[in-house]
Amino acid sequence: MNQMFATDAEKRLIPSSGMRGPVPLLIAIMTFVIVVVAAAGLALSNTSSVVKAGVENRYSIQIADGSAKAPAAIAAARKIPEITRVEQVAPEDLRRTLERWLGPSASEADLPMPAIIDVDLRTGSDAARAKQSIEAAVPGARFIAHRTSLEPLLNALRGLTLLALGLVLLIALASAAAIVLAARGALDTHRGTIDVMHGIGAEDQQLVRLFVRQIAIDALSGGVAGAAAAGLVIALIVGGAGYATLLSGSPPLDWNDALLLLLLPIAIALLATQVARGALMRALRERL
Known part of the structure; x- marks a missing residue:
């Protein structure tokens, strides 16, 4: 993310709003929801795997x-x-x-x-x-797999997992749309600066780099804040799920799941950077 590095002069031209601006707050909220929903989906997937493994080789003989x-x-x-x-x-x-x-x-x-x-x-x-x-x-005896009896539960868990994945994708698309609006709003806000820089020979790529740097910093700071809040909520929920852990023999989320959730703010910042770059280039071409 080299867009985050800029000279002091470039920072003065298009300053970052920090956590006071609308973009970091929006990204923080979106990241919070995405991390919580993703954690729920991972927990449901893990639960489904534990239940499936627990009854994989178990059967019952039923005699009326x-x-x-x-x-x-x-x-x-x-x-x-x-x-x-x-x-x-x-x-x-x-x-x-x-x-x-x-x-x-x-x-x-x-x-x-x-x-x-x-x-x-x-x-x-x-x-x-x-x-x-x-x-x-x-x-008259019936030899029945335990998995057959639990198939409705397993189907429900799979359906809820897919629903969580779909919600994550929808929220990511909503975040991308919000970034597009924020990028176009930033162009309107700094229209005078853009006209001056065009007048002295600045190219669109140079202008885009300045705006992308601001959006990248705002997205990353908001993503980290949202992920931290979501992590606190998830830790409290998982910490209170000790009884469920005893029943299943394993926690709802393991270290691999935690690592995946930690990568989500970075992924969201990268998504915001790429979406902002494309939106800014299109907007600048339309102005010309």
Whole structure:
């Protein structure tokens, strides 16, 4: 970003407004929103990956009339080399779950309870073959992947992640449009200076460099301020998400995510610089 370096004389011609001007404030707000939305998208993506990895090799054997057939299903599952763990869900747990839906009367009703047996497969095992073996050994049993039950949740997480990415792109486009307006406004503000410099032989590239330097400094200072505020908010939210971290086994954001978020203010400043250069060149050609 060599546009940020200029001589003292050039700085006096087109001075930077610092954090007092509208451009730094606008960029700070946009950067704050972008960083927060991007952090939310990364956290959702990480959560989706953790959930997917946690159930990737987990299946359950479900039997409607479970009390009679559960022992045969357990024995058949333990004979399959691909299965590493076989554990039946306790009937008491199933009844407590039923009570959450039907209320206390569920414990008094003589309802037939199904059998659910959780099994884990080795990574890379053929789930279809294990399914065929279980269902052949125990007629009426269903071999169901946990991922199938969680597919609506995974789809929702993927959709929210894509929504966050779309919002980041839309806010970036809005920032670019605001920079174009700011660049044209700067030309109008310094019209007298531009006419004098044109009169003494200054070229458009020289004039553009002066304005781009100002916008680059304003964008970078605003971006850093907005990112710092967003980082504080994210740190408070992540710090209060200890329970979710214990459940998932990993924090919502890792160091790679933090590095990516730290690069966003620089990326926004570079975007503002390139957009401003193009807008200023077009505006100067239109004046001529």
